[in-house]
Amino acid sequence: MVRRDPARPIITPEQIPPSRPDVEVIGAFNPGAVRVGSEIVLLIRVAERPLCPDPEWVAFPAVRPGARGVEVLRVRRDNPDLNLADPRFVFYRGQMYLTSISHLRVARSSDGVHFQVDPEPTLLPEGPYEWYGLEDPRITPLEGRYVIAYTSVSHLGVTVSLVETEDFRRFERLGVIFPPSNKDVALFPERVGGRYVALHRPSDLTLGQPEMWLAFSPDLRHWGEHHHVLAVRPGRWDGVRLGASGVPFRTPAGWLSIYHGSDGTRYGLGGLLLDGEAPYVVRGRSEEPILLPEAPYETEGFFPNTVFTCGTVPEEDGTLRIYYGAADESIAVAVTTVDEVLASLEPTVS
Template sequence: MIRRNPHNPIITPADVPPSSPEMEVIGAFNAGAVKVGDEILLLLRVAERPVSDDPNYVAFPVAREDGEGVEILRVHRDSPEIDLSDPRSVRYRGDLYLTSISHLRVARSRDGVRFHIDPAPTILPSGRYEEYGIEDPRVTYLEGRYLIVYTSVSRRGVTVSLIETPDFTTFERLGVIFPPENKNVAIFPAQVGGRYVAMHRPMSHGLGSPNIWLAYSTDLRHWGDHRQVMGPRRGMWDGVRIGAGGVPFLTPEGWLAIYHGADGQKYSLGGVLLDGEKPHVVLARSQEPLLTPEESYETSGFFHNAVFTCGTVVEPDGTLRIYYGASDESIALAETTVDAVLRSLEPVAVGAAG
């Protein structure tokens, strides 16, 4: 039902120039996707780390609050004030830092496979809520402009922020729209019942589990009327955590969305159908994953056994292009059809937990 592109991975870290000579690209993945004219535009998450020139020192990046690049902190490995027990992070003087930092960068293609990647960052982290980077964008075309929602990371927590652009040349930052800890936000491409709609995924600590929720807004900045939509299903492919994938799109049957799920061993992708007028109501859902890690570029990499999408594109003939991050390192492409996904879903009893 689903076909991986034979040229996968279609974008790798080696394809992306670093933002400065002091940095090296270690990941180009989890891209938002949208049609712009006759092109497909990907907004890549580009992860970089400082170039290591002395093995005795640990280097970790912090974005400057003014958005003018990255400051690199270097601490001797033998310092009693540093904790290196986790390879993804550094604890120094009581504060937690990440060993890499991400920005967003545009890539364009006419055939959806061969992409021209901008030579410099499109959007750099800026401000106190983005000092550790910006990640995992979703792009929605809505009412004549493009909305970019992304995860913003800092020592203050993991938040979700919003940027608006008419052309991917000029950008207006609208700030944080979901406070800590939240991520995996995707704004629907049309209002429902006179309100904007967004999927989001609050992080649960203690009680509860990572569930997909919906929120509503009249101005895109202030969100409320939160409703839990669906949660993990114990013992299944999405039994540990779930979250939104690409932007939902409307079909004659309702809103169709591709989402990610994890079972504790791997991240896979599935589909969910939501009611067209009441999108908090789940109509059908994947019993088996649409896509699960199998190829070497999906099972090996920075984060093994992960396929994770932030962007899908529906073509006029019903082809569904799923651009997905493979092992938190590269971008790959899988294709199917909207009809095939809809046929694969299992109905959910009305009133049953999603």
């Protein structure tokens, strides 16, 4: 049903110039995606880490409260206070650091496969809520401009912020809309019942599961009337965690979206159909994933066994392009049709 493009992957870290001479790009992945006229525009998450030529040492970025800019900490690998069990994090002397810091960068394509990546970062971390980077953007065309929800990470926690643009050259930050701990926010491309709508994924360390919720807003800044939308299914492909991936888009059957799920060993993608007028009501979901990590660039890499999308592009002819991060390292694209995804969903009885 979902067909990977033969040019896979379409963007790799080697194609991205680093933002400064003392860092290297280790990941270009999880792009937001949108059609803008005759082009498809991606907003890529670019992960960079400090260069460290000595294999007996580890270098990692650090931003301390009150400090200006990014510091580089260097620690010997045999230091007993160092824990490198997870490739995404460094635990040193009781403190957690990220192994890399991400910024966002624009890429453009006329055919949806061959992209020209901007040589400079588009959005760099700015302010106390972004000290550890900007991650996983989702682009929504909304009322004449493009509104981008992204994960903003800092010592204060994992929050969700908005930025808007009309041309992907000039941007206006709107600030944090969901406090810690939250992520996976996808804004609907039109109001429902006169209000803006967003899917989001709060996380609680004591009760509950990492599951999908929905909220309404009169102005994109103040969110409320939260509804629980989608639960994990223990023992299934989405049994440990799940969240919104692509921006929902309207079909005759309702709001269709691609969501991600994990069973604890891999991340896959499935389809989700929400009611057209009451979008917190689920009308259908994938019993089996429509895309799982199978290709070598999906099963091997920085975070193996991962396919994760933040950008789907529905075309006028019914084609659905899915731009996804592979193993938190590179970008690939798969193609299906809206009708195929809808036909694959298992209807949900309310």
